[in-house]
Amino acid sequence: MFKKNKIGTVVKHIPGHGLSKSDSHLATPTIFSNKKQLIKNDFKPFRICKSFFAMTAHIIYRDYDSVNTATHSKIIIKKVIRSHIKFNGILISDDISMKSLKGTLELNAIKAIKAGCNLVLHCNGNIKEMIKLADVIPNIDNFTKKKTSDFYKFLR
Numbered sequence: 001m002f003k004k005n006k007i008g009t010v011v012k013h014i015p016g017h018g019l020s021k022s023d024s025h026l027a028t029p030t031i032f033s034n035k036k037q038l039i040k041n042d043f044k045p046f047r048i049c050k051s052f053f054a055m056t057a058h059i060i061y062r063d064y065d066s067v068n069t070a071t072h073s074k075i076i077i078k079k080v081i082r083s084h085i086k087f088n089g090i091l092i093s094d095d096i097s098m099k100s101l102k103g104t105l106e107l108n109a110i111k112a113i114k115a116g117c118n119l120v121l122h123c124n125g126n127i128k129e130m131i132k133l134a135d136v137i138p139n140i141d142n143f144t145k146k147k148t149s150d151f152y153k154f155l156r
Contacts, residue, residue: 013057016042024058024100046085052151058100077116090147095123106136118144
């Protein structure tokens, strides 16, 4: 239905938010389930859902990366989101001003890009923060340009 009506969807929060016991707007949830359980249950819906865009989860999946949230984890983005789930669209960070991420906004943005996010989302409306972020976010890479172009073609 979405595709037929030329509606672009955003899958969220990849690779899964279902097992979290806290609100990532306020604190950092940690998922303690093992890889087999996560693959069978939480990651499965994302494999069958096709979209141009997906938004990361600010959640730690301990069996994959015990330090970084999915947004900041090269391991989760590469091994889970890109390889296992096979998401090959534009990966957007969740809002980097949420309390689940530690560090400055600039550091959170850089870490998200370095981990493999294509775009960084900043939602609190603070223009001073946005200006600071514009200074540290790199230019859009060729992958993101191509995927954006593909999306515009889809909309025609």
